[in-house]
Amino acid sequence: MSKPEPESGRDPELPGRLLRTERDALMPLLRATPEDRFALRTACPGWTVRDVLAHCAAALVRIVEGRLEEGVFLPEANAADVAERADWSLPRVLDELERGFTEAGPAIAKYEDGTLDTVALGEWVHAGDVREAFGVPGAYAGAATEAALPLLAVASRRRETPLLHAYLDGSAVPLVLGNETEGRPAAVFHGDTPSLIRVYSGRPLVGTRYELSGATEQELLIYR
Structure with a gap:
């Protein structure tokens, strides 16, 4: 298989910047929210807020740790990651999520073809899903939008x-x-x-x- 071509005009730092900006905005909200609110349903069919966050954390930490076997981000694999975390405490899920937000950027940047850039966009969209479920302002908006829109342009082309x-x-x-x-x-x-x-x-x-x-x-x- 030939090596994928680098993404034209790609800014390799953009996904990490998006993730860190969203971390700084979202994590304080999550840490301050009563645990029963994490059982609220989201725009993602079948998933609660806790499920969405477990998925986000698992996806980012897989990237950080290089565990990217074939089919890793397919719906079945995503569901398995969520199920694996069902018995975790909420603080443990949030700690993993914060680690992913913090560390995934440099790992994503190493893929010169930009293969994983739009994962960062997906994480930001899911953060909007969480805000919407909580009924707080800023769903699909906020300080990270400046970084999210160029990644939306990439995703729309791909x-x-x-x-x-x-x-x-x-x-x-x-x-x-x-x-x-x-x-x-x-x-x-x-x-x-x-x-x-x-x-x-x-x-x-x-x-x-x-x-x-x-x-x-x-x-x-x-x-x-």
Whole structure:
């Protein structure tokens, strides 16, 4: 098998920066939240807040420790990681998550082709799932957004979504996502950043307000 080509224009430090910024914002919230709140259901079917965090912690620590056997991030493997942590104490789960947020960035950066860059994006989206379940502000937004949007652009290209120009929060300069298709003009999105993230990640759109033309929400999904 040939060696994957480096990701064009890739910033290898971006995933780590996203993870550390999210760590600093999310961990204090998690540490201060009563344990019974971790049993709340999330936007991820079948998973509670605790399950989502166990999945996030397991994925990051696998990267840190280099345990990336084939199929490691498939749904069955994710479910197995969550089940493995079912008997752990909540503080142990949170400690593992904080370790992953802290240490995974340099490990991700070593993959010159950017193979694991979008794992960091997924972790950030899951942090939004947790905030939404808790009913606190900042779901799919916050200080880490600046690092998350370029990774969304990477994910949208890799998942072969159609070309889209996203005009976010009234900006006159679009964020360019997806891939150009001959004979098909770019789709256009007008709205806020959290709504854009919800569209691409398949999160609930109830209560959002945005305009999308030239593509359907289904075509833009990066998680299937």
